[in-house]
Amino acid sequence: MPSGDNSPCRIASFSGFMGDRYDALKTQAETGTGILFGDYLAEMNLAWRALELRKRPDLGYESGFLHHLKLALPAIKANRPKILTNAGALNPKGLAEETAKILSEAGIDLKVAYVEGDNLIHRLDELKAAGETFYHLEDDDRHLKGWEHEGGITSANAYVGARGVYEALKAGADVVISGRCTDASPVIAAAAWYHGWEWTNYDALAGALLAGHCIECGAYVTGGNSSGFTKYLSHYYNFSMGIAEINSDGTFVITKEKSKDGKWNGVVNDITVRSQILYEIQGNVYLNPDVQGIIDDIVVTDEGNDRVRVSGVRGRAPPPTTKAAICGVAGYQAEALVFATGLNVEEKFAALKLQISQFMADKVDQFTTWDMTQYGVAKPDADEEALATAMFRIFAQAKTLEAFGPAKTLRALVNPEGLGHFPGYQSQMDMRTTEPTPYIEYWPGRVSQKHLPLKVTFVGSSKTIDVPAVDNTEPLIPQKDYDSAQALEAGAYGETTRGPLGWIVHARSGDKGGNANVGFFVRNNDEYAWLKSLLSKAEIKRLMGKEYVGNRIERVELPGMLAVHFVLHDYLGKGVSSTARMDSLAKGVAEYLRARYVDLPNQYLDRGKI
Template sequence: MTRDAVCRIAAFSGYTGDKFGALKEQAEGSGAPILFGDYLAEMNIAWQALAIKADPTAGYEAIFLQHLRTAARTIAANKQKVLTNAGALNPRGLAEAVAALLKEEGVQLKVAYVLGDDVLARLPELEAAGETFHHLESDARHLRDWKLRGRILSANAYVGARGVRAALEAGADVVITGRVTDASPVIAAAAWWHGWRWDQYDALAGALLAGHCIECGAYVTGGNSSGFLAYKDEYYDLVMGIAEIEADGSFVITKQPPRAGKWNGVVDDVTVRSQILYEIQGNVYLNPDVQALLDDMEVRVVGRDRVRVDGVRGLAPPETTKIAVCAMAGYQAEAVVYACGLDVEEKFDTLKLQITHSLGGRDAINARFTTFDMTQYGVAAKDAETEAAATAMLRIFAQAESLDAFGPARSLKTMINPDGLGHFPGFHFPLTFGNMTPVPYIEYWPGRVRQSHLPLTVGFVGSPETIKVPAVGAGATLPVRPSDDYDAGEALIPAQWGSTTRGPIGLIVHARSGDKGGNANVGFFVRHDDEYPWLRALLTKAELARLMGKEFVGNRIERVELPGLKAVHFVIHDYLGKGVSSTWRLDSLAKGVAEYLRSKHVDLPDRFLVRGKI
């Protein structure tokens, strides 16, 4: 393979192969020699833990095979590399299935897989070696004390780029991993391409951010963007992002050009800044390969659909990395009921009363279920033009350790309408009852494990060849550097900004939110430099709590400013309870938090409003 000065990597999956044709699309049109697909998230690791319990040969994202079949011959002809974590809990199993598929397609590619992240069988050994797997949120909470310690189904460390790089150096064409961090395959590709040493921390940190930008596929090309109104009339057929990583770790984010003049997404400073802010801890972004410092980074448009990111600095990797331990927690089910027209809240109140009474009162409910939540979603419009606009929804969500909690029918169906036809006027619910039947659910323990305990092995399908990749030694790491946490340095002085109009902050402020374990993160940013001092002064911790309204229940809030992004970033602790896989929230990934907060009203300077709303 001829090595250009720039390592060009095209994404083809943001999670579990979210756009079916993306691999073929990027193989054919990106011009990138390396194709990267991120398939994992907390929730599908949990799903695969359940799948592999039922079938030991399962445990990987089988949809990848369908994606690969559409593109295998193109990939071979173009001599492209394919890197993916779709192996989930069974990377060797997926690699063998990939090799079988390639044989059927008449394609010869060298298929490698990386092992070592799965430490389920090693838990006793590692605990004997002093690992407590303390919780990410508290050094005082240890895995051995977890009430679900005896029900663990999987335990996977978030490992880094070294195994993938070793596979590439050995000539692999397809590299299948398990639970590497989302950006690690991109770091591996850039390090292999440019021949970086593992102590070139600034370069590695740049590659980490480049990987973070494209790991969510179309998020960096307009997906999930608070600026979507600018292109809402053609908001479809978005291609995924491409990273061009230079030898010093600086990079450009871009995409394929529009096909036949048609819009296919956009890369601009809004989409890139949004993605950088997505699911970060603060001004320090941790990864097993490097700790990236975001304080001095710069994001600037350098051409149509081309955004350059410079100034990311790096420190030695942290001595610990995250470990996701999944355990069988019990069973959960949910149901929805609709009310229409007048007195919607009162209608739902009567239903809540009926359900609570039929289950023996709140104390009996608490004894029977670990979670039992009844929350109204949406507000019925007044004098609406359609019945749909006049309708709101009550969601009933229940979790219990035992199926018996759901009654003899083992369903929520009878519970949501305990008085039969003695219901409020206009009561109705969907005629599909699937979600009302309890299904197993996973609770996960986000802990830490020392990297020195995590050697990796690279294997190759159809070959006895193996590569032993040493663990990251303690001498090559530093303690985890925590993100900064501080409130606004200057108080907001309303008169300083002239006349104001009360309105949603989202008229002039972008935002992006996501999940970090049981926490939610949200980053706000503005369009223009002169708006940033106002944003910094406005968005104090107290103001964020006010904007949260009743969603704020005393949560610990962390705050940091990122001048290079014109952003103020927050972490809202415990917003999702115990995490995505077991949260009671409908917005289980906290993606709606940013849009909820953008809808809240503040005093907006008129000098900014005249520039037009977002």
């Protein structure tokens, strides 16, 4: 497939985390796009697959891919695209063999390969003997040895790069299934194979990294999770999937899947692309096992007609280490829900908290996490009971089942006083969440890339390819961190109106281990100076309100995207799989902060609200 004519490498997404739209592989295959890419992994589902493997050693992969594959068989047979996915999770061999079987039964003679080497679960002792301490991503003084749980380590995977997928393509593979490569790695591999890049072509590799980041989350780049969604409410369904057209120099265009009958909605514009670029980044340096992408000078240009050009990404040699996602069973967790309606909701929940506190007494000390939080408020004078109702959540984690009492449940806490409850009391009818279940805790460690050779195997063949470990590395480039250069002066931007920040400012947030990241950006160039001066570290702490509890905060400006980006450290505690927050992926952080009130310049507000 490599063209040799300098044409763009066109890669179409068909999945962002466990499948997105169920028929996207089918519809993308029908378009005739030569390379299809599906991302199926996140920190959460590796932990889930680890628990699954305890009961079903034959599984451990994302089986949804097989359903998507079966739907797409006629189009795959007709157009024979390359299909790249990390759906192999903890068992890429198993998924590859099932994939090859399905293709063969359908009379499709595609070569299926799988990449191994990311799974470290059986190498931990060997790697520790070689000097690996798997120290924490953000703290050189914290090592895996002090973290390990009685429940044992259930999974340990290095975030590997693109070279295994690249070698598979180079050797003629049509379908390549990997485990925990980074989300964008298959895109980097495809572009490097298509354009014939060397692994030292860092600027181009960094461009492909950002292109992969844009389309790795499926419908996110076509309007999903976008703060501008209200403009598309009439057709906010049937999202098309993103497509990246990567040039030989690493610059790229993001566009979308289109259908002849106009069935697929969604939009690609500078808002959706900037939103996705800002999603789950560390700061001004986007790290990857194959390249360090520097995005200080990134420029996003809307060309219209669902086409957005991205340029200005620079690259440096990859870092000597990569992330190692290590998961272990930390204990048991359960939650219970109570609802209050109408007047005096806060007082009603205060009464319940008092009752629970009296009932629990010193039993709370047996829990590692104990949280009682009100979610939402009752709307005054609501004309529906649902809108006049708020929720109270009791969430608990403990190392042992015994902490939950003789009945081993939180059920008693839903109503500790029987009928002595507040007026209008309601609880959940389905009590299954009150029964303690094992939960996974996540250790975001680091491992040396020199210890991570990969292996490519073709299903039905003795042919294997040994892929050497990455050795051309440079030290990590420090993330920039600085405050506003100029304080916001009253009246500097004319008359103002007090209102939600999100009336004129877009934002996107997500999780990075135990941290939350959030990027804010404005619509027009002349609004950027105001945004930079407004969003100081002191102001973001004020906007966080009671959510700010002394967390370390990093801040950087990205002028090519008219953006100010923050990392809110430890916002999620120990990460997605064990956080006590309902907003476990930190996707609501941006919307919470956009709803906070600031003084908005009327000259920008007059342009219309987002």
